[in-house]
Amino acid sequence: MSYSLSDIANKVHGIVIGDDSIRISFLSPIDEIAPGSLVFADSIENVKKAEASQAAAILVNQQVSISSKPLIQVKHPFNAFIALIQEFNPPPKIIPNIHPTAVIGEGVQLGNEVFIGPYVVIEAGSIIGNHCVLKSHIHVGHEVILGDHTTIHPQVTIYDKCRIGSRVTIHASTVIGSDGFGYTFIDGKHQKVPHVGHVVIEDDVEIGANTAIDRATIGSTVIGEGTKIDNLVQVAHSVKLGKHNILCGFTGIAGSTTSGNNVIFAANVGVSDHVRIDNGVVLGARTGVPPNKHLKEGNIYLGNPARPKDLAIQHELGVNRIPLMRKNIKALSEQVDLLKKQLLAKEEAE
Known part of the structure; x- marks a missing residue:
C-alpha cells in the first residue's frame, strides 16, 4: 500500500511544499528513519535530523516552510501522524468464526459476526455482543455480558457476572472480577470476607496486559467510560473510577476509593482505601495517598504522603x-x- 504526498496531505488536511507526486509506503519514527519513508518532526532539531536522512518527506507544523525535502504542513502534526499510522497499518481483517475447540455453555447468546478463537470457554448464561472478538485461551464466566465491538486478547479471565461495555479492549493475561483482598481477624485467624459483587467496565475502556480488577464485596467495582489503564495495574474491590481516567503502570488503588472524571494516576501511584478523589486531580509518579483522604478538584499532588504540588516542592526543598x-x-x-x-x-x- 502506498500513497502520494498529495493523497496523504488530503487525508490529514495538510499542504504539500515540494513534489507532491512522491509515493510513500511506510512511516518512520525520528530515531529509526528508514529510506523512502515519511517521518514526523516536532522540532527544528528533528527537522534537521530528517533532512540529513534518507527520508522521502517530513510531516511538520505550519511554522516550518523551508526544507531540502518535501514537507507536509499540518496544524497538529502529532495528531496527523497518529491518523496516518492507522491508515498505513490497518488491523488484520478478522473473519467471523467459532473455532471448533471453543466451549460454549448452555444458554449463551452470541451476537452477530462474532469471532470466538481456539480454546475459548464461555460459561452458561453469558451474552456476547455483536462483532466481538475473543482471541485464544480466554475464560468467560457465568452470566457475563460483553457489549458490541469489544475485543478480548489471549489468556484473559473474566469472572462470573461481570459487565463489559461496548468498544472495550482488554489485553493479554488480565483478570477481571477475581475476589478482593478482604479478610477479618477472628479467633486468631484471618477469615475471608465473601465477595459477591461484580465488576462493571463501561464503554470505550482499554485495559493493558497483566492488570487485575477485583470484584466488589457487594455491589460493583466500576471503571468509568473512556478510562485507559496501563499494564500491571491493581484496582481493588468496590473501587469506583469516573470517566476518562488514566492509570499508568504499577498503580495500585485500594478498596472503596472513588475518583471523579479526568483523573490522572501517573506511574507507581499508591492510593490507600476509602480515598475520595475529585475531578481533574493529577497524582504524580510514585505519589502515596494515605487512607480516608479527600483530594480536591483540579489539584496536582506529589510525594508520600501526597501533598498539593507547591507544598510538596517546599517539603522536598526543605x-x-x-x-x-x-x-x-x-x-x-x-x-x-x-x-x-x-x-x-x-x-x-x-
Missing part, C-alpha cells in the same frame, strides 16, 4: 537543605564552644 543546615549548625556550635572557652579563660585571667 529536606534537601537538611545536610547543609546540619553542617551550619555544627559550625555554629563549634564557634559557641570556642567563645565559651575564650570567655572562661578571660574570667580566670582576671
